[in-house]
Amino acid sequence: MTLADQEEHAGEARIGAARDLPIPPFKPRRRWIGGDLQTVRNFVTRPEINLSPWPGKRLWLPVEGGDELAAALNGAEYIGQRPLIFLVHGLTGCEDSIYLRRTTREWLQRGYPVLRINLRGSKPSRPRCRDHYHAGRSEDLRDALCRLIEMEPAVARTGIVTVGVSLGGNVLIKLLAEHGEELPIRAAATVSAPIDLMATSHRFHLPRNTLYHRWMLSNLKEEATARPAALSEEERRAIEAARTLYQFDNTFVAPRHGFADAEDYYTRCAGKRYLADVAVPLLAIHAADDPWIPGDAYSSFDWSRNTKLSALLAASGGHVGFHAADDEAPWHDRAIMAFVDLAT
Structure with a gap:
């Protein structure tokens, strides 16, 4: 079942559970039309994302080899009431990346606890890391989640929702295929994940x-x-x-x-080779005009191979952009929230 077979709106495909999401098709904000402008908007505008109403807590989560990953936990008071939102950043990103702080705020406003993990060797984790992350180092996420559950046992009861952005999404897909059934992950989502690393490399070098x-x-x-x-x-x-x-x-x-x-x-x-084995409900979000990751990576995949998979593939939105005309909250965050409501 190809992307073309699933088109429901001009230039948009909704596959699996994504068909039932109560959000409109993506429409870009004025003056921010096109993949490049959508991609750079956060860097250009540098919005202030205030998380002070939910004081953060620093966690250090050990991983194999002796390194420790830094994590920022906000809304700890909500643990045990709702699933914990586990956010994974992209290449050279970290807990302070604007897109991750914005997503954190959206979930906290809904009463969810949120943990932003910093991959091995990223800036916040570097003081306790001698090694470094890469696009397939999924065992680090497994180790971090297991340690988190030891520290906060209530998380196992209410479950976890994992969200991976860009490269973090690729790492997450691999985790879900390899260890999804072992962990209390209730739903997952990726945004602008480079599921075909070779094609992404070719595109990035243009x-x-x-x-x-x-x-x-x-x-x-x-x-x-x-x-x-x-x-x-x-x-x-x-x-x-x-x-x-x-x-x-x-x-x-x-x-x-x-x-x-x-x-x-x-x-x-490459995450694409692991999609068929993903063991929990997963929503993949991507934009056809992403300047870094070709849409063919998504359109060439047979999404019907795994009933756990859903996809929301927009005509526009850039790379981790999705700055919409109808709401200040990023469109991809609203889509993921709607998907989690359906899946959990």
Whole structure:
């Protein structure tokens, strides 16, 4: 069942449970039309996301190898009343990324506890991490969730809703396929996940994405080399010498984590290969005009292979944008909330 078979609105596809979501098709805000403007709006406007009404709590969650992941827990008083919302950031992001803070606020306003996990080696986690995350390091999420349940046993009773954004969405899909039945995850969602890592790499290296590419590579290098990262001299030279994201992955990420090369890394970790085995209700949200991730990654997948899967594929919205004309809250957040209401 292809994307074309599922079209319900001009330029939009709603697949599985997404057909029943009580939200209108995405319509961009004035002056923010097109994938690029949708993508950069948070960076340009730098909105202030006030979470002070829900004081945060710092958690450190041990993972295999001795590292610990930093996590920000808000709304701890709601634990045991409603499922915990577990948010995973994207490449070079963290708990303070605007899109993650905005999503946190939306859930807290509804009375849900929210935990923002920082992947291994991201800025908040780096002080207690010598190693680094990658697109397929799903065991870190498993370890963090298990430790969280030990610390907050009530979470196991009310359950968890996991939301992965961009690269975090790819890692989440792999987790759901490998460990979804072992964990008390009641529903999950991804936003702009690069489920075809090879195709995403090709797209990101196009001339039109030169500015994005330079920005991302610079951030990656800074993140990977920050103290106390345990790097050999050879790895430091490889990071410094990388002039493209592909080179960074091929000469640093792949060999460090046991992959033959970048192509092997992309192939083995791509979320698309794990979708058929996802074991909990999952909503995948993506925009056809995402400047970083080609829509073909989604349109070429047979979503009917797994009844747990739903997809909401919009004509517009950019990369983790979805700044809509009808509401200040991001469209993807409203869609996920509606999906969770149906699934739980």
